Amino acid sequence: MRVFRNVEDLGDLKSALQEAFEVKKDRFRYQTLGRNKTALLIFFNNSLRTRLSTQKAAMNLGLNVIVLDVNQGAWKLETERGVIMDGDKSEHLLEAIPVMGCYCDVIGVRSFATFESRRDDYEEKILDQFVRYSGRPVFFMESATVHPLQSFADLISIEEYKRTPRPKVVLSWAPHPKALPQAVPNSFAQWMNAADVDFVVTHPRGYELDPKFVGKARVEYDQMEAFRGADFIYAKNWSCPGVTRPEDYGKVLTVDRSWTVDEAHMAVTNRAFFMHCLPVRRNMIVTDDVIESPQSLVIPEAANREISATVVLKRMLE
Numbered sequence: 311m312r313v314f315r316n317v318e319d320l321g322d323l324k325s326a327l328q329e330a331f332e333v334k335k336d337r338f339r340y341q342t343l344g345r346n347k348t349a350l351l352i353f354f355n356n357s358l359r360t361r362l363s364t365q366k367a368a369m370n371l372g373l374n375v376i377v378l379d380v381n382q383g384a385w386k387l388e389t390e391r392g393v394i395m396d397g398d399k400s401e402h403l404l405e406a407i408p409v410m411g412c413y414c415d416v417i418g419v420r421s422f423a424t425f426e427s428r429r430d431d432y433e434e435k436i437l438d439q440f441v442r443y444s445g446r447p448v449f450f451m452e453s454a455t456v457h458p459l460q461s462f463a464d465l466i467s468i469e470e471y472k473r474t475p476r477p478k479v480v481l482s483w484a485p486h487p488k489a490l491p492q493a494v495p496n497s498f499a500q501w502m503n504a505a506d507v508d509f510v511v512t513h514p515r516g517y518e519l520d521p522k523f524v525g526k527a528r529v530e531y532d533q534m535e536a537f538r539g540a541d542f543i544y545a546k547n548w549s550c551p552g553v554t555r556p557e558d559y560g561k562v563l564t565v566d567r568s569w570t571v572d573e574a575h576m577a578v579t580n581r582a583f584f585m586h587c588l589p590v591r592r593n594m595i596v597t598d599d600v601i602e603s604p605q606s607l608v609i610p611e612a613a614n615r616e617i618s619a620t621v622v623l624k625r626m627l628e
């Protein structure tokens with residue numbers, strides 16, 4: 311595998327899941343695969359889970375790991391070609407990327423949407439340059455539009471906890487004070503569309519996800535109606551994807567707290583499990599009671615990030 315970005319990059323999803331469960335039973339089984347090889351993890355944005363779980367995954371495979379926080383100690387990077395670099399940026403991404411490639415065998419990159427231009431974000435301008443110019447296999451650790459390591463871990467968690475062969479999974483928008491990317495819901499929709507689940511998306515009008523990701527998924531604007539009979543509730547905030555009104559791209563259109571997932575919402579479900587990728591703002595996205603309930607999967611989900619990253623790195627080394 312040269313690039314890990316979309317669900318299709320894993321090939322057959324059933325065998326990928328099987329491999330995940332094998333790795334989970336014996337996570338050091340492939341300890342010699344990474345011997346004398348190096349994984350470089352590059353962060354343009356903050357992280358707790360991705361940073362720790364991917365390092366742990368690399369160590370499971372015997373890889374050496376280098377982590378770079380681009381904004382702390384590296385040169386400020388210019389990303390546009392043709393710019394006269396007389397400002398505060400000392401280095402261009404077009405040199406920095408192949409240089410980074412010299413020091414490693416596989417590269418993971420986190421670079422969020424900037425919301426400056428919908429087109430640049432949705433064309434994956436930054437990550438695309440890593441794929442083209444690093445000379446190394448590249449895995450996305452949340453790019454402008456996708457977060458595949460998260461979705462793979464979420465799918466593993468759903469497989470582990472489902473009580474019916476084809477559970478009802480609901481992706482629900484929830485309020486948040488700041489503009490957040492669409493990467494997590496985009497990927498989650500893409501992966502759920504590829505999995506064997508009954509998938510429903512619910513959000514206020516104006517928050518329609520890009521058709522490329524939401525596909526033919528059912529969209530239900532009445533949140534309570536969407537929750538009825540659900541087996542899994544996957545909460546997440548996202549800012550306006552700018553599908554119906556491009557000028558609203560990246561904006562917070564509402565912080566309506568009637569969308570906060572609380573016990574009244576959970577009561578209409580089929581004893582649903584509650585999921586969230588974390589970090590989560592309590593009593594904005596979800597109440598204390600729901601996130602602390604026995605139905606909450608937020609910690610097992612985070613634990614599965616080590617498993618999804620181990621499978622992905624393993625496949626990049628093979």
Ligand code: AN0
Pocket residue numbers: 452490491492493494587588589
């Ligand atoms: C990020 C987001 O919503 O994309 C990362 C989530 C994994 N969240 C925040 O910036 C709070």
Ligand code: CP
Pocket residue numbers: 356357358359360361452460587588589
């Ligand atoms: N879920 C997730 O990717 O968390 P971090 O932003 O802490 O890595």
